[in-house]
Amino acid sequence: MNGVLRSSVLVLVVGCLGASAIDGFDFPDAETAARYQRLITEFRCPKCLNESIASSGAPIAVDLRRTVRRLMEEGAADEAIRDHLQTRYGDFVLYDPPFKPSTWFLWFSPVLLALVAVYVVVRVARRRTVSAPSDAERERARRLIEAS
Template identity: 40%
Template sequence: MIRHVLWVILLSVSTLASAAIDTYEFKDNATRERFQSLAAELRCPKCQNQNIADSNSPIAEDLRNELHRMLEEGADDQQVIDFMVGRYGEFVLYRPRVTEQTYLLWYGPAGLLLIGVVVVLLVSGKRKKAEPGKPKANLSDVEKQKLDQLLKQEQTK
């Protein structure tokens, strides 16, 4: 009998946990689509790699509620994004704006690629100039004679 009571309690608790899905009523489908688009575009401050639509954290739930409230009040997308950035910083955006603080983020990879290309060109240019196996042309007469002697000794061995 106790087992049956425990199973009923366990099942009721598990159904309560799955009932925590957010449902929002919208005045039209365009607002619903804007909500879904903005929720997918905004990053959860706690989860760091999930958007607020996918996150189950309490702060993501608060952000979804705030987003719903703002859209119902008639705020446009830019007002919503400005509000979220003002409250949580640029981190809340998956695609941060191009500002002085984000220049390195936006242009750093291109700069590193450019530096890599320059280094490769410089290294390959130096290799072409110094061909292995050829003696340098500016040897003195004494050095040329010593070199010839060494080469002859190697050939006779």
């Protein structure tokens, strides 16, 4: 039992060490480190589902973080870094895709979906209108009440 516990703790510690060593970059100042963190949270990992390169441990995400770091060291502006990654990986790599004809569906689909939902709700609500009882129905209900 003691050996199993010791092995479990060792596995957990080694796993935590690997997770904490994802980015071992040293930055000259806090502003550069903050810029780096802001940039890597703007990009989606091409391999992972809805995960930024900042939080992904995939090899491609590690490579993209290194690319961002290298471009920063070369003096590239934020927009140049975005353009570089977008050119290489397409609009998918951006969490905030540009507004252009090829991405109009991404931008307008929530509005279209909301309009369709409102239309369906209105149609269903109109079908479910309850009409007033006819004179024959009222007479029948009155007789049933009197009979009981």
